[in-house]
Amino acid sequence: MTLWISLILHALAYGSILALAAQGEVLAERAGVINLGVEGLMALGAVTAVLAADASVSPWLGCLAAVAVGAGGALVLGLATVNGSANQTLCGVALTFLGLGLSAVIGHNVAGLPVAAGFSSWPIPVLSHLPLVGPLFDQSPFVYLAFGLLPLLCHIVLFRTRLGLSLRAVGENPGAADAVGIPVRRFRLGAVVIGGALAGLAGADMTLSVMPVWSEGMIAGRGWIAVALVIFCGYRPVLAAASSLLFGLVMSLSFFGQAQGWPVPPAILNMTPYLGTILFMIVPAMLLPGMRRFMAAPAALGTPYFREER
Amino acid sequence: MSLKPRSLLTRRSLLAAAPLAALPLTAQAKPRFAPIAEEDLLVAFGHTSPINDGGWSQMHDKAIRALKAHFPKMRSLYVESVPYSADATRLFRQFVAEGAQMVISTSNYGDFIKDVADQAPDVGFLECDGNAVTSNLAWYYITHWYASYVIGIAAARLSRTGRLGYVASFPTSSVIASANATLLGARSVNPEATMRVISINSWFDPQAAASAGAALIDSGCDFLCGIMDDPGYLRVAEERNVWAAMWNTDMRQFGPKAYVSSVVLDFEAYYRETIAARIAGTWRPKGTFLTLGHGVDRDSWGARVPLAIQREADAARDRMLAGWSPFVGPIKDSNCQIRVPAGQTMTDMEIFHWSWQVEGVSGLV
Numbered sequence: 200m201t202l203w204i205s206l207i208l209h210a211l212a213y214g215s216i217l218a219l220a221a222q223g224e225v226l227a228e229r230a231g232v233i234n235l236g237v238e239g240l241m242a243l244g245a246v247t248a249v250l251a252a253d254a255s256v257s258p259w260l261g262c263l264a265a266v267a268v269g270a271g272g273a274l275v276l277g278l279a280t281v282n283g284s285a286n287q288t289l290c291g292v293a294l295t296f297l298g299l300g301l302s303a304v305i306g307h308n309v310a311g312l313p314v315a316a317g318f319s320s321w322p323i324p325v326l327s328h329l330p331l332v333g334p335l336f337d338q339s340p341f342v343y344l345a346f347g348l349l350p351l352l353c354h355i356v357l358f359r360t361r362l363g364l365s366l367r368a369v370g371e372n373p374g375a376a377d378a379v380g381i382p383v384r385r386f387r388l389g390a391v392v393i394g395g396a397l398a399g400l401a402g403a404d405m406t407l408s409v410m411p412v413w414s415e416g417m418i419a420g421r422g423w424i425a426v427a428l429v430i431f432c433g434y435r436p437v438l439a440a441a442s443s444l445l446f447g448l449v450m451s452l453s454f455f456g457q458a459q460g461w462p463v464p465p466a467i468l469n470m471t472p473y474l475g476t477i478l479f480m481i482v483p484a485m486l487l488p489g490m491r492r493f494m495a496a497p498a499a500l501g502t503p504y505f506r507e508e509r
Numbered sequence: 510m511s512l513k514p515r516s517l518l519t520r521r522s523l524l525a526a527a528p529l530a531a532l533p534l535t536a537q538a539k540p541r542f543a544p545i546a547e548e549d550l551l552v553a554f555g556h557t558s559p560i561n562d563g564g565w566s567q568m569h570d571k572a573i574r575a576l577k578a579h580f581p582k583m584r585s586l587y588v589e590s591v592p593y594s595a596d597a598t599r600l601f602r603q604f605v606a607e608g609a610q611m612v613i614s615t616s617n618y619g620d621f622i623k624d625v626a627d628q629a630p631d632v633g634f635l636e637c638d639g640n641a642v643t644s645n646l647a648w649y650y651i652t653h654w655y656a657s658y659v660i661g662i663a664a665a666r667l668s669r670t671g672r673l674g675y676v677a678s679f680p681t682s683s684v685i686a687s688a689n690a691t692l693l694g695a696r697s698v699n700p701e702a703t704m705r706v707i708s709i710n711s712w713f714d715p716q717a718a719a720s721a722g723a724a725l726i727d728s729g730c731d732f733l734c735g736i737m738d739d740p741g742y743l744r745v746a747e748e749r750n751v752w753a754a755m756w757n758t759d760m761r762q763f764g765p766k767a768y769v770s771s772v773v774l775d776f777e778a779y780y781r782e783t784i785a786a787r788i789a790g791t792w793r794p795k796g797t798f799l800t801l802g803h804g805v806d807r808d809s810w811g812a813r814v815p816l817a818i819q820r821e822a823d824a825a826r827d828r829m830l831a832g833w834s835p836f837v838g839p840i841k842d843s844n845c846q847i848r849v850p851a852g853q854t855m856t857d858m859e860i861f862h863w864s865w866q867v868e869g870v871s872g873l874v
Binding site (some may be wrong): 202315409414415416419451458469 | 512559561562563599628674705706707708709713714715717720721723724725726727728738739740741744870872
């Protein structure tokens, strides 16, 4: 039984990384911008978190630096794609390569070394003393944020406020949004920057909480999985958190399966997160034609807005 | 059946002999590896990972830096993170173009390095963990299995459950030899000991190593070992209050309570001898094993390892230093088939190419 609890704990920790990044991507895509630079922004966030935490011996400053770098990187992407109307796919991929390369260079001297300061877990007073499920309420602040506060906040803002309605309108029909006086470019830029900040935070989650160490290539496709998750969850914040947990579970399975001696080659078990991504993309779309509407992307996703073409 | 008299000199036999005829001509052209002045020598190193990786490449780099004291006028260059791909061929070719007389790769690059070596017959190539010896390509490797065996003895004494966890990279023969030797050492004092292996498909991935370590502890292992360049699982062991043995370097600072020992590497003496031989013109390509105490050893024991256990393990080490090999049959594989018959001793070459897991190891191959 403790084995299963430890599997779930592992899934929560690893899922929180995906959940933070996916939440940011939901916001950006709802506003009509695909940010394919998440992988690179996560790497930059992860490495700056380590560098800043080492320099200041404060995990909070490390976290702040990661958020700032994530937002800064996304601002560049936003200016290019929203204001410059450049191709979102190309710019996003370029940002990923830039982030991965740059993080390897600036993190060269701290690779593999322990981080000076990290987040410890925050036990919730009464709940963490419960038998059996107690450990579930003794998590890092990132886990509470990724699975509690943030999805709820995003859900309320997106679907229960005027601000969220405007944001969604910008992603669905920027022309109409513009006609009623919503500043389309400002909304899109804002959503991309907040999304990038969350990607940076996801990186900080990795290096300050889940495993306090930086190494090149440690993001290992998690940014891409986060992008895929957003499509899988139909651009919905709460479902994004839930599916991140599911993916955290799938990712943990590769170690769990090997430790349990499942008769599956380790190479196959290590593939599970990526195989899972493909499966989760294909299966719902194929099995349930009715899901297509539920999973539909914002209508103006990926297309730059020109007022002159309205 | 009739024997027809046949001309020896046919077109076919001529064609077949043509490549053979070319061989002695090129060999005669110039004496290879002639003596060279120290200031003219350029040695190029290709590393598989960054030189500050805290493990394998760092130990090689440390040895290379120490060479400077002995050969102050020698020039050297290095490239980090050489990928295992055609890019490696390009890099090694670049080394040759730069004028290097010795090219040393600190990891196995198979045909990627052999192709370059074949095209540059006057340049000496040295490949760590390699397996080909040609007229200008040699290999060297450490007989780390003896050190692993010593650590295995301590592991069995320290573990309460008799279950060892091994964090592996890939199921290559080096990794198999390391895991097998550790468990054979453990089984020499506790015949019930078993080992569970997790492969993480990397030599340097602190995140995955830590996750693998945690999963092994969760499944009942209370002694972690492995073959990683980073201290990832040592830190998990420290947190979870179990033991851990490492590879490459002394990593006790990352888990002083959990640290048992490490398979430590020292390539300095070997590199020194090789360079000296190249300068003197006496270097000849051959395979070289760096033996226990001469390039590889167990690290000094961790602070919490009881003295009695240290002595017991070191007794085996002393016997090995005196020439004893613990790798004597009968040795069974994990399907309980006898692979090494009773009384037969495995040679270092056989251990170097170990391809099956011994009885008690699971999850490796």
